[in-house]
Amino acid sequence: MKYDCLVIDDEKLLADSTAEYFNLFGVKTAVVYDAFQCRKFFEENTAKLLLLDINLGDSSGFDLCRELREKTEIPILFISARSSDDDKIIALNIGGDDYVQKPYSLGVLLAKVKVVLKRFGQNTDGEYSDGRLAVDFHGKQVAVEGNPVKLTPLEFKLLSYLIRNKNRTVSKQELFEKIWEDKFTGDGTLNVHIRKIREAIEREPGKPEYIVTVWGDGYRFNGGEL
Numbered sequence: 001m002k003y004d005c006l007v008i009d010d011e012k013l014l015a016d017s018t019a020e021y022f023n024l025f026g027v028k029t030a031v032v033y034d035a036f037q038c039r040k041f042f043e044e045n046t047a048k049l050l051l052l053d054i055n056l057g058d059s060s061g062f063d064l065c066r067e068l069r070e071k072t073e074i075p076i077l078f079i080s081a082r083s084s085d086d087d088k089i090i091a092l093n094i095g096g097d098d099y100v101q102k103p104y105s106l107g108v109l110l111a112k113v114k115v116v117l118k119r120f121g122q123n124t125d126g127e128y129s130d131g132r133l134a135v136d137f138h139g140k141q142v143a144v145e146g147n148p149v150k151l152t153p154l155e156f157k158l159l160s161y162l163i164r165n166k167n168r169t170v171s172k173q174e175l176f177e178k179i180w181e182d183k184f185t186g187d188g189t190l191n192v193h194i195r196k197i198r199e200a201i202e203r204e205p206g207k208p209e210y211i212v213t214v215w216g217d218g219y220r221f222n223g224g225e226l
Contacts, residue, residue, distance in 0.1 A: 005029040005113060006047035008038050008064070009079065010056050014102075018051070021106045027113060035064045047074065049116055051100075051109075054080040073137050073160045075116050079104070128163050130223065133201055133210065135163060142201070149200045154179070159197050162211060166223030169214045194219060 004027045009015040015031045022029040030045065032038050034056050041047075052065060065076055079100045100109060128135040134143045140156050142149040151159065158179050162170060172190060180189075198205040212220050 001045045003028050003030045003045060003047045004117060005049045005051060006038070006041060006045075007031045007051045008033075008035075008056065009051070009053040010034060011053070018106060018109070022110060022113065025110055027110065027117070035059045035067075038064060038068075042071075049074060049113060050076045051113070052076050052078055054078055071138065073157070073164060075164075077112070077116065128223070135160065144201055151197065151200060155193055155197050155200075158193055159201075159211075162219060162221035163223065166221045169217050169220045171218040173218075175218065 005019075005022055007015045007019050007029060009018075009031075010033050012033055015033065019029040019031045030041065030047065032041050050068070054060070054062060056064065065078075068076070077100055079102060100112070127137060132145055135141070137160055140153075142151055142156065142159070158175065161175070161178055172187065175190060194211060195205070198208050198211055201210055202208045210222055212222060214220055
């Protein structure tokens with residue numbers, strides 16, 4: 001079954017009330033209470049967004065995030081009763097898209113969730129396709145005009161991130177932090193990976209249609225029909 005949101009929180013009352021509120025306002029939401037239940041959920045279901053608690057009883061939301069990031073690029077919003085800046089830094093560096101402090105307003109959280117769902121659009125379902133380029137985020141596969149394209153894991157992660165932020169200029173600094181988890185990666189490294197991706201997916205790598213350079217800022221993936 002397909003859901004808009006999955007809440008992963010061992011505080012059952014809060015998790016259930018959050019899901020009930022989201023469902024009431026049209027965001028189809030499911031609930032699980034630990035990492036094991038989360039793994040079982042994804043055996044038969046999909047979700048476009050995760051609300052993940054840092055503390056999951058005897059396990060860690062950080063560890064679960066790392067595990068999930070090996071299989072999927074869907075947005076993850078961390079929720080926690082802790083306010084440590086170190087927690088926030090870890091959350092963002094391992095692939096979280098935001099950090100929500102408990103206790104939270106259900107109305108404010110719902111608004112944030114709707115913004116993320118709108119921002120990531122159709123690509124949160126697990127694939128991108130425009131009739132020429134097809135990307136399977138879960139299977140980590142890319143095809144151009146039906147022909148498989150080989151990318152390294154890092155190249156795939158970079159392409160996926162740009163697609164999920166399609167039609168938005170993504171700064172180099174954001175790419176360094178989200179893809180390399182390193183604020184000090186050099187421009188040269190990023191440029192090499194962008195060039196290799198262009199060589200794999202563009203009609204004319206020297207005149208890119210998909211991944212365009214925004215001089216002085218970063219890169220933008222032009223989504224939709226080309």
